[in-house]
Each structure stands twice: as C-alpha cells, then as structure tokens.
Amino acid sequence: MNNRDDLNSDDAEIAAILRETGMRAEPPEGMVRDVQAAVHAEWQAVVKTRQRRRTFMWAAAASVCAVVLGATISLKVVEEQGRPVATIQRAEGEMFRASDSEHWSRIGEGQRIGIGDVVRSDARAALQFDNGLSVRIDRGTSFSIAARDRFALNAGAVYVDAKPGEPTEDFIVATHAGIIRHLGTQYQARMRVDGIEVSVREGRVIVEGEGTSSVATAGERLDISTRGSVRREPILPSDETWRWASEIAPPFSIENASLVAFLEWAARETGRPLVYESAQVQATATSVTLRGSVDGLAPEVALSAVLATTPLRRDETKDDVIEIGFASPIDSASTRRLTP
Amino acid sequence: MKKIVEADAELIALMLKGDEAAFRRFFETYFPRLYRFAAPRLDGDPDAAKEVVQATLIKAMRNLGNYRGEAAVFSWLCQICRRQIIDHVRVHRRHASRLALVEDSDEMQRVLEAIAAPSADEPLHGYSADETRLIVQSVLDRLPNRYGDVLEWKYIEGRSVEEIAELLGVGQIAVQSMLARARVAFRSALETVFGVAASDLISGMRGH
Numbered sequence: 001m002n003n004r005d006d007l008n009s010d011d012a013e014i015a016a017i018l019r020e021t022g023m024r025a026e027p028p029e030g031m032v033r034d035v036q037a038a039v040h041a042e043w044q045a046v047v048k049t050r051q052r053r054r055t056f057m058w059a060a061a062a063s064v065c066a067v068v069l070g071a072t073i074s075l076k077v078v079e080e081q082g083r084p085v086a087t088i089q090r091a092e093g094e095m096f097r098a099s100d101s102e103h104w105s106r107i108g109e110g111q112r113i114g115i116g117d118v119v120r121s122d123a124r125a126a127l128q129f130d131n132g133l134s135v136r137i138d139r140g141t142s143f144s145i146a147a148r149d150r151f152a153l154n155a156g157a158v159y160v161d162a163k164p165g166e167p168t169e170d171f172i173v174a175t176h177a178g179i180i181r182h183l184g185t186q187y188q189a190r191m192r193v194d195g196i197e198v199s200v201r202e203g204r205v206i207v208e209g210e211g212t213s214s215v216a217t218a219g220e221r222l223d224i225s226t227r228g229s230v231r232r233e234p235i236l237p238s239d240e241t242w243r244w245a246s247e248i249a250p251p252f253s254i255e256n257a258s259l260v261a262f263l264e265w266a267a268r269e270t271g272r273p274l275v276y277e278s279a280q281v282q283a284t285a286t287s288v289t290l291r292g293s294v295d296g297l298a299p300e301v302a303l304s305a306v307l308a309t310t311p312l313r314r315d316e317t318k319d320d321v322i323e324i325g326f327a328s329p330i331d332s333a334s335t336r337r338l339t340p
Numbered sequence: 341m342k343k344i345v346e347a348d349a350e351l352i353a354l355m356l357k358g359d360e361a362a363f364r365r366f367f368e369t370y371f372p373r374l375y376r377f378a379a380p381r382l383d384g385d386p387d388a389a390k391e392v393v394q395a396t397l398i399k400a401m402r403n404l405g406n407y408r409g410e411a412a413v414f415s416w417l418c419q420i421c422r423r424q425i426i427d428h429v430r431v432h433r434r435h436a437s438r439l440a441l442v443e444d445s446d447e448m449q450r451v452l453e454a455i456a457a458p459s460a461d462e463p464l465h466g467y468s469a470d471e472t473r474l475i476v477q478s479v480l481d482r483l484p485n486r487y488g489d490v491l492e493w494k495y496i497e498g499r500s501v502e503e504i505a506e507l508l509g510v511g512q513i514a515v516q517s518m519l520a521r522a523r524v525a526f527r528s529a530l531e532t533v534f535g536v537a538a539s540d541l542i543s544g545m546r547g548h
Contacts, residue, residue, distance in 0.1 A: 013538050014523055015495035017530070020545045021476040023496055024488070027375040027393075028386065035394045036367055042401040047358040050405070120402075122395075140398065 038140050040193040041155030042120075044176065045142045048154065049118060084112035085148045086129045089250045093123025093139075118144040121156075124248035133171055134161040136245045138190075150174060157190035159245035162203070177226045178209035186268070187216075188245060195225035201237045201271055237271030238320065246270060251295040254306065259288035262306060267322050269299035277315075277325035285312060285324060347484065349409035356404055366413075371397065373481040374417055380474070381425050392428050396421040414482060472534075472545055479529045487522035494519060 027035075081099075088095065088111050096104040098118050113119060113127070120142040127135045131149065141156025151158070152174045160173065162184050173180040173189055177196040180189055185203025189196055198207055199221040207214045207224055214230050216222045221241075223231040235241060252265045263285060267274035276282040288310055294302035303322070307314055315323040354362035374396060379389040399420050407416060467475060480488030486508070493499040493507065505515045527538050534541055 011495070011523070013542060014491065014526060016542045017476065017538060017545070018491060018495045020542060021473045021480075023492055024372070024477045024480060025376055025379065026372055027390075031375075031386070031390050032371065035371060035390060035397065038394055039367060039371075039397040039401060040363060042398045043355065043363055043404075044358075046401050046404060047356065050356065051358070140394070 037192045038155065041191045042140075042142060045118075045120075045154030049144075081116040082114045083148070084114040084130075085145060086113050086127045086135070087111070088113065089126045089128045089134075090248060091121070091123055091125040092248060093121075095119060095121040095123065095125055113145060115145050115147060118142070118154075124244060126248050126250045128250065129171070131171065132162070134163070134250055135159070136161070136248050138244050146174065153189060153191060155191055157188055157244075159186070159188040159242075161186050161245075177224050178207045178212075181206045181208070185218075188242070194227075195223065198222045198224065199235050199239075199241055201242060202268075239271070242271055246300075247298045249299055251293075252299075252302070254290040254292060254294055257290050259285045259290055259306070259310060259312070262290060263303075263322065263324065266299045266303040270303075270322070272320060272322045275321050275323040277323060281312065281325055284326070288312075346409070348413040349407070352404055352407045352409075352413065367397075369486060370414060370417055373414060374421055376477065376481060377418055378421055378425060382428065388428060388432070392421065392424045395424045395428075399424070412482075412484075469545060472541075475533060476530070479526070479533055483522065483525050483529060485518070485521075487518070487525055490515070490518055491522050491526060 088107060088109050091109050095107050096119065097107045097113060098104045099116050104120075107113070107119070121137055122139060124139055125137050127137070129135060129148075135151065136159040137143065138157040138159075141158065142154040143156075143158065144152045144154065146152050149170055150172045158173060160171065160182060162171070162182060171182065175189060175191060175196045180187075180198060183204045183206075185205055186201040187199060187203070187205050188201075189198050196207075198205060198216055200216045200218050202218050204215060204217045207216065207222060209224060209228055212228050212230070214222055214224065216232070219234055219237065221233050221235040223233070246269050249269050252262060254262055260282075263274055276285065290306065294305060297305060303314065307324075311327055312324050313327040315325060351362055351366060355366060371393065374393045375389055378392045378396075379386065382388040382392060396417060400417055403420075407413070411419075480491065482488075483491075490504055490508075493504050494501075499507075501512050501515050501519075504519075505512045508515065508518075510518075530536075530538055530541055
C-alpha cells in the first residue's frame, strides 16, 4: 500500500533524502538462513556451556556439605573427566579446546581430546575415536564430548563413518532436535536453527526426539525440526552434500597396500559403486601392490593419481560408478610395485 | 548514546540467558547491517562477505560474556568485522584495493560513532553523490532500534503504519511514535555528519 500522499512537509523532506539515497542492500535470503543457522548454533553452544558451568558450580557448593558421602562418586567422575577418547587425525586449520568454555587453547593434528572437552573448529577436521569410529567435522563446528560413546553437536556438521566389518560400540550424537544412533554406517548430521538434517549414505540410523523415533536408511535424508516434524527425501551417496567429508577424509596409507583395497576406499569415500570391466581386470587390481603416498589428496584426485601409475584406468564417461578397465587392450596383468 | 548502550547491554544479557526472541532481534538487527558494512570492503563479493560476517558473528557469540556495554553493539561488531576483513584479505590476497572506504577515515568514524550523541563534532563536507548516498546508508545502519528499517519501509517502500506494525509485531501507536523518534534521530544524525540541515542536504544531493 502506498501512502505517500499522506506525507506532511516534515515527512516529505525525509522521504526525499531516502528516495534519493535508495534502499540499503539486503543480504540474499539463502545467505540469511545459512548464517543464522551457524550463528544460532554457536549462540546455543555458548548458552549451554554457561548453564552447565553454573550447574557445576552449584553442584560443587553442594558437595561441600556432603563431602564424605560424595567422595567415592566424585572420584569416579573426576576419573572419567578428561579421559582421552579420540585423536585428531587431520585438521585443515585452527581448532580450539576448553574444558571450562572460557580458557581456550589451540589444538591440532596428533593431539588427543577427552571426556568433558568442548571443541570448536574453524576448519574441517578428522577425528579417530578409540572405539574405531572415524568422525569428521565441517568448518564452523562446535561439539563437546560427554562420554566415550556420546558426542554432543552444538553447531555445524558431523560425519560419522563406521567402517563395515569393523566392530564398533554404540555411539550417540546428541543434538537439540534429537539423538542419533547408528547401525554400521556412514551418515552426516547438520545443525540448523530449528532442527537438524540427517543424511544416510550407508547403513541405517535412528533419530530419537522427544517422544518420536525416526529411522533413516541409506539414500535418505531426514529433515527434523525441533518441534518434532519430520520430512524425508532421497539423497544419492555421491551427492555434493558429502563432498566436504570426502575432502577431509583421513589419509589412506597406500604403502604396500593392494590396489583393490585402495579402490574400495576411494569408492566408499566418493559414494560410488566399484565395478570391474572383467574378471581379468579385477585379478590385475588384486595383484598390484602400491607404494608411495597420497596424503593430502582428496579421494577423487588420489584415484586419478594412483591409477595413472597402473595398467588400469577409470572409465571417465561414467560418473555414477567407478568402473575400472585396462588402460590399453593388451595390457598385462602382472604384479607391479608402483610409486604415484 | 547512553540509552543505546543500555538497551544493547540488556539485549546481550537476555541472549546470555538463552532468550530466543532476543537472539532473533539481535540477528535481524545486526546481520544485514554487518553485511552492508563488509560487502563494499570486500569488493562486493557476496561469498567473501558471507564468510566474514559469519565469522564476525560467531566470534561475537563466543565473546558475548565479555561485552561490557562500553560501546554500542554495532560499533563492537564493526571492530570485530574489521579484523576479520583484514584476516580474510591477508589469506585471499583479494579486495585489497577496496579496503579503505570513505567511512573508514578516522574523521568519519568519529562522526558516525557520535550519531547517537550529537555534539560539536566537525561536520563533513565535499563528498560525491555516491559517497553521500553511502554515508546516508551508514547513518541509517547506525540509528538505534531499527529506526533505519522503519524509515525505509515508510518513506521508500511506502508501507502503511498498519503494515509496519505487522512487520514488527507491535501496535500502530507504537509504530507512529517510533517513526516520530526515527525522524528526529535521522535528522539529527544527518546534521551531525554533514553539518547541514536535511533540506540543504537534499538540494545538495540533487545538485551533484
């Protein structure tokens, strides 16, 4: 509705200046949502940590009155608190840790993190948990480790990779919209202001909210709001959504590894099925032993680099699978030691 | 100035208590302003501006407890944002030529900081039409209580008092009173910054 006719002289002067100046630029709508989600998650993490600290202070004060009674329990808690449970395998930039949310210290590759630690990361990073899980975190992620099998995601995104065939204990990712349990899987959870997105690449996860429980299987993404509504949509294992996790994958040690093992790793990391053109090609891949290193290379790049040193090639016309064949029709299938 | 800082300190205190409405108010008020602050300093690159503003706000969240109310929240955010811009430029080696805007001169910063407390500050003269528009937009961003937004909605978009009341979730009388205060604050800020009355400013803008 335009009510410019109603303007008095005072209004008219202001209106003239403003029209001459023009509207201020507004950030794009999608950007507002993204930034709001990230900032909101960070704010919640800050608020929760402050509340936890306050609760702890009260608990500490109360414990003075019951020091003898509580001694045994306290000792157990202290013993658990700080116990290392994971190692930072790879970090692309700065990470910080605090056990009290105020005194942050820089941490990096090779360092251990433990129960009670609050970690925030400006960079992508890969963590190896002692229970066998590989956990990757995206830029701008904040989390805390509540127990050896419980990870609280406060902001950002996490990718959990439980390798098939390797026994892992139960592992819970707690978020403001529910807790996520997995059954041998690759999945990621991304926080939003009003909920979470849980995408499953392999296996199955269960998301338990307040009085609700949703199961997602491979190829599904659940959009769960904090109010409990659930939206379900398909997602390909090779969708762009997974790219960040692939880029921060823990390095694959190719030294003396078989080409088959490397190809299986690359297929899993890129979410594409591995296909051999023939039994002869597969036999060749099994017989090839690799040497050297692909550290720092994203799986797609590592795949090209490694295959270039073997008699095998990937069929580049097929994007949805990794199809391996001979580089030339008369190539031999003899075992070779190769250095990319 | 004191009133703005008190209101800001109250907003931050509510946010530290976990008040969702306070967070929304904070974000809706300051995100667009910071975006407009960062974008021209990064050559108008929206991705760079997004990265910088997100980093600024995340840093601000981490330091909410340290906000002492010694300056307006927007000034505090701009300080953090300036450092983020410098870091971004160092890493990406881009936008370097556009880092210094007319708003970044010491003199302009002093005057913009003083918007809420008009004093005998030296007014500013001799800006081009584009610079004048940019400064007027910065003035709108520095007005308290979303005054800049209501002025734009009313006088550029031509929205009615009822529509603005709906947008802000308040009553129509509150909007009328807010508009009156916004006009006074805007006029006063323009006079502080440009050293001329609003009527002279408009003829100057048209004359360029």
